[in-house]
């Protein structure tokens with residue numbers, strides 16, 4: 694049991710460390726459609742995917758992609 698919880702702690706640490714890192718355009722793009730879908734569903738996508746949100750704030754290229762996707766999905 695103890696060994697198991699240590700494993701879990703390590704796993705959580707790995708996730709947190711990964712999460713603390715900035716994401717790149719590739720990763721942003723991977724999550725972008727889900728992000729847009731959530732936004733259109735009225736959910737707080739920035740709270741669920743803060744790294745995507747952060748990337749969109751700092752990357753004009755992905756921001757443009759996001760807005761284009763938003764427009765397309767809004768229409769359908």
Ligand SMILES: [Zn+2]
Nearest residue numbers: 717718752755
């Ligand atoms: Zn980008």
